[in-house]
Structures are given as structure tokens and as C-alpha cells.
Amino acid sequence: MSAIEKLPTEAIPDNGLLRFLTCGSVDDGKSTLIGRLLFDSKTILADTLHAIQRTSARRGLDIVDLSLLTDGLQAEREQGITIDVAYRYFTTGTRKYIIADAPGHEQYTRNMVTAASTADLAIILIDARKGVLTQTRRHSYLAHLVGIPHIVVAVNKMDLVDYSPATFARIRSDYLAFATALGITDVRFIPMSALNGDMIVDRGERLDWYDGPTLLEILENVPALHAEHAEKFRFPVQYVCRPQDAANPDLHDYRGFMGRVESGELAIGDAVTVLPSGRETRVKDIQILGESLPRTVAEQSVTILLEDEIDISRGDMIVKTGELPNIARQIDAMLCWLSESPLDPRRKYLLRHTTRDSKAMLAGIAFRVDINSMEQQAAERLAMNDIARVSFKLAQPIFADPYAESRGTGAFIVIDESSNNTVAAGMIV
Numbered sequence: 001m002s003a004i005e006k007l008p009t010e011a012i013p014d015n016g017l018l019r020f021l022t023c024g025s026v027d028d029g030k031s032t033l034i035g036r037l038l039f040d041s042k043t044i045l046a047d048t049l050h051a052i053q054r055t056s057a058r059r060g061l062d063i064v065d066l067s068l069l070t071d072g073l074q075a076e077r078e079q080g081i082t083i084d085v086a087y088r089y090f091t092t093g094t095r096k097y098i099i100a101d102a103p104g105h106e107q108y109t110r111n112m113v114t115a116a117s118t119a120d121l122a123i124i125l126i127d128a129r130k131g132v133l134t135q136t137r138r139h140s141y142l143a144h145l146v147g148i149p150h151i152v153v154a155v156n157k158m159d160l161v162d163y164s165p166a167t168f169a170r171i172r173s174d175y176l177a178f179a180t181a182l183g184i185t186d187v188r189f190i191p192m193s194a195l196n197g198d199m200i201v202d203r204g205e206r207l208d209w210y211d212g213p214t215l216l217e218i219l220e221n222v223p224a225l226h227a228e229h230a231e232k233f234r235f236p237v238q239y240v241c242r243p244q245d246a247a248n249p250d251l252h253d254y255r256g257f258m259g260r261v262e263s264g265e266l267a268i269g270d271a272v273t274v275l276p277s278g279r280e281t282r283v284k285d286i287q288i289l290g291e292s293l294p295r296t297v298a299e300q301s302v303t304i305l306l307e308d309e310i311d312i313s314r315g316d317m318i319v320k321t322g323e324l325p326n327i328a329r330q331i332d333a334m335l336c337w338l339s340e341s342p343l344d345p346r347r348k349y350l351l352r353h354t355t356r357d358s359k360a361m362l363a364g365i366a367f368r369v370d371i372n373s374m375e376q377q378a379a380e381r382l383a384m385n386d387i388a389r390v391s392f393k394l395a396q397p398i399f400a401d402p403y404a405e406s407r408g409t410g411a412f413i414v415i416d417e418s419s420n421n422t423v424a425a426g427m428i429v
Contacts, residue, residue: 016224035066262408
């Protein structure tokens, strides 16, 4: 028997891609946690490890400062804080991960919202010595606001409180009281020491009173995005492909609609409706790089061919017949203002929703959220980092779902036409 024949034939399980976010107050150990996760899962390149070992030694540290793996900006390393969102990628062989390390300071709230908008899970760190702080509540609120379905509360620095189970139980009780009032339901708690590696990848020997899973075990078993419940098919058209290649008669009448499947799945032969026209037809073919597929699923970029000739252009949307989204000229949304220039209620802005742009004007501000107290306050303008419930009137209709049902078709950005800067991000309610 050859060596190849002796290999096991069972396929390696693929748990899909997981995007997760680390957040919390300043100096709770977010960057150290990510560094420890990468170090203990053996996904750090040798040259990267040598570089942070040299930097740690130059600072007179006896151990390797694993936070340097994510704090890449010079200002971050000098101050020992995280300013911008840092992304890291790794795999365990059974699952791929994208980590976003969000800054802890209140002034970088917009950075945290940006990172959270694509996350499937949030790790909220709490310093075991300090307990639940204002920034803990702030980041929990933001994670809940942007629809992150799974939250892990990591009670870090347990080594500084002698790994006390009473301290962990008190913090767990305090956080649950706040989370229940906010409406957070899926939350798990882990005691850990990111510095020493307890309960990150390995269990360690000093938290034997905790019988739950390690952090990596939770990450490995969280359901993949789009797998937890049935989703409606949404396909915003990005580009109409018409090769009209005279040398290839097969492409003479080719007319494909290219884009990314935001949610749901579609198969050849399915009945679809094209918006805004409302015309109905069936799927003739689904292609990737010229190869035909029997079906397509969420997050795939494909070309769809239809049985009938229908006028379709960029910004239109293909959906399954009978699963229509809301066609709206006015929307209510939670808005995070990102720009240093305040919101001007008299100005027109450009609202970009999936691949469709529409001129928009503010119809009203229902309230602004005080992130510290979670109170709803009256407001006439919005400044940078403000979060508010607003209404927009649109010149062109958009095809939207509530953000709670679909992130892809429930989110939008607001653009200042004069500067072309993104000034706000919104979630349709």
C-alpha cells in the first residue's frame, strides 16, 4: 500500500469564516488577547515574532509584549494604546478568522462602529480589578446596535485578583443586569489571563473552578454567518456584462448581471422579480468565471443570466418572487455620524444603499443617544461620534430590509457630495 493510500479519507471539517471584534475600555488587554490567541494557536510568522521580541527587549521587558502584534502605528506603540482598527487574519485548519481590534477610547467611537459593522461576534474585555465600566456599557450598546448576534464577555487579568471565582461571579452578575435591560440575550462569560494564556487556547492550571469552554473553543463552534436562520435572496446589480465579441458567436447575445449575493440563495430555474420595474422572469444560468453553477449562496460574487430580456442597470435588485423588500422613499434609521463636520439639516447628501445612490435630505432627528447613560435626548444637529434616530427623504426609492433582518440590505452610508467623504453610517429600523 502506498503512503498516499494510507492517509485518512475523511474530509477536514470546514466551519466557515468568522469575523470577530475585540472591544472594551482602555488597557483591558484587547491587543494582548489577540496576540496571545495568535501566539498560542501558532499562527505567528517567525520573523514577526523575532521583531516583537527585539522591541520588547529594547523596552526592558522580561517577557514578549504580544500587544505589539496588533498595535502597528508608531503613535500606538509610543502611547501603549490602540487608535485605529487593526485587522488580523488566521486559521486553525477547521475555520478561518478575521479579527478586528477596536480602540477603547470614547473619541474613537466611530472606529469601533466601523469595525463592528461586519463582525459576527464581539469579545468585550473587562479588567477583573475594575469591573463593568462606562466604556464596557458603551461598547456593549454599540455591538447590540449594529446587530452582532453573539457576545463573549472576557473577564481578563484574573491573575491580578488571584483568580478569584467570587470576583468573576460579581462581574458576571453586574453585566447581566445591564445586558438584560438592553435586550442582549446571547452572551457568554469566560475568566482569563491574556498575559499568561489562561483560558485562551489552553485551559491553564489556575482556573480549575471554571468548567466552561476556552475562548478558542467558543470561536470554533459559533454558527457561521447566514447559517442560523433562513434569509431572503437579495442581489443588488453592480454591472451589466455585454461582451458582444464578434469572434465568439456564443457571446454575441450574452447579457449577464454581475454582483454579490447579499443574503439567501438562488438556483437555476427559480422565479425572480426585478426591482424597481417589478418584472418577473426565471433564472437561466448562474456563472462564476464562465463556469455554470447549479445554485449560488450568500457572499458569492456571481453573474446571473435571465430567461427574458428585461431592462436592468446598476442599482437595480434581483429578488425571489414573493420575497419582496420594502420599496421606500423615506426611511427611519439609527445613524452614527462619522465626520468632523457636523450634520447640516439644510443640506442635501448622497445616500448609498447597496449599489444604489439617491439624493437625500434629513427629515428629522427623533433623538440622540447619550452613550454614557443610554438616555434619549433631543437634538437639532449631530457632531462626530454622535448616534441618533433620524429620518431621511429620498429622491429615488431604495429596496431595503430592516437591519435586524439583513445587514446587507439594511445598512447604508451617507456621502458629502462636495468632498466625496463618507460622513455617516446608518441602520434601517
